[in-house]
Amino acid sequence: VTQRGIRVDNEGGEDVDLGIRCALPGTPEFAEAPPVVITVTREDFARLPVKPLAAHAGPVDGWLPVNMVNILHTDPETQELSTELLDTPVAIRATPISYHWDLGDGNTITTTNPGNPYPAETISATYTQEGWYDITLTTTFSGQFSVNGGEWQDIDGTIEIASDPVPLYSKSLESRLVNGDVPVDEDEDPWIPERSPDTEGPQDPDASHRTL
Known part of the structure; x- marks a missing residue:
């Protein structure tokens, strides 16, 4: 031989x-x-173009009132990729197994549940103060590989992929007497102000980490 x-x-x-x-x-x-023997290491896995999951947070308008429930969820799709080692085709399967939400105000949530859209409140949070916040989802993926169409084998270790931040404005609504015959002047009182250092949301003094 x-x-x-x-x-x-x-x-x-x-x-x-x-x-x-x-x-x-x-x-x-x-x-x-x-x-x-062909194997795939965690380092090999980390170099593959695993796509970040789409993070969904808050209403589609991009703002919500202070203390209103903010619904968080994502689509937990398994991704399959292909590569070649030693001239042999190798399939890679990346499966989301946990989700870490950073709400931008110091509060964080780690969960194995991808959440559900409104009206479900499977994964949710609230903002206690007014201002702009970035919500970031970091997903942990486990991996498997298949050599030349063979059985799936586990990759030792996991990788983390961060999604693009979702900007959200938390607005403090105040009751006031208005003349119902006069239309609302959005320029005078915009629902969503321009983002600037003055409109950034402060950190929550009672921020905590939750595991769900």
Whole structure:
């Protein structure tokens, strides 16, 4: 049997040819010849283009009243990708297993539940103060790989992928007497002010981390 040795650098992605040797049946070299095993490491997994999940937060208008429930959810789709190792096709499967929500005011939520759209309140939170906040979802993915159409094998370790932040304005609504015959002047009292250092939301002094 002819054996070729190849050293694969998972970090740099380079292959080093260790040369060829011949092993004849009945010799120690033949008996000790290891089979070619293709595996996918966590580092290999992290280099693949796993897409971030779409984070959904708050009403579509981009604002909500202070102390109003903010609904958080995402679509937990499993992604399948393909690559090639040692000239052999390898399929990769990335499955979301947990979700970390950073609400931008110091409060965070970690859960294994992707949540549900309104009116469900499976994953929810409120803002206690007025201002702009960025809501960020970071998803943890587990992985599996299949070599040349073979059985699925687990990848040792997980990866984290952050979604694009969702900007949301928390508005403090105040009751006031108005003349019903006069239309609302949105320029005088805009529902959503321009984002600036003066309109950024403050941190919640009672911020906490919740695990659901």
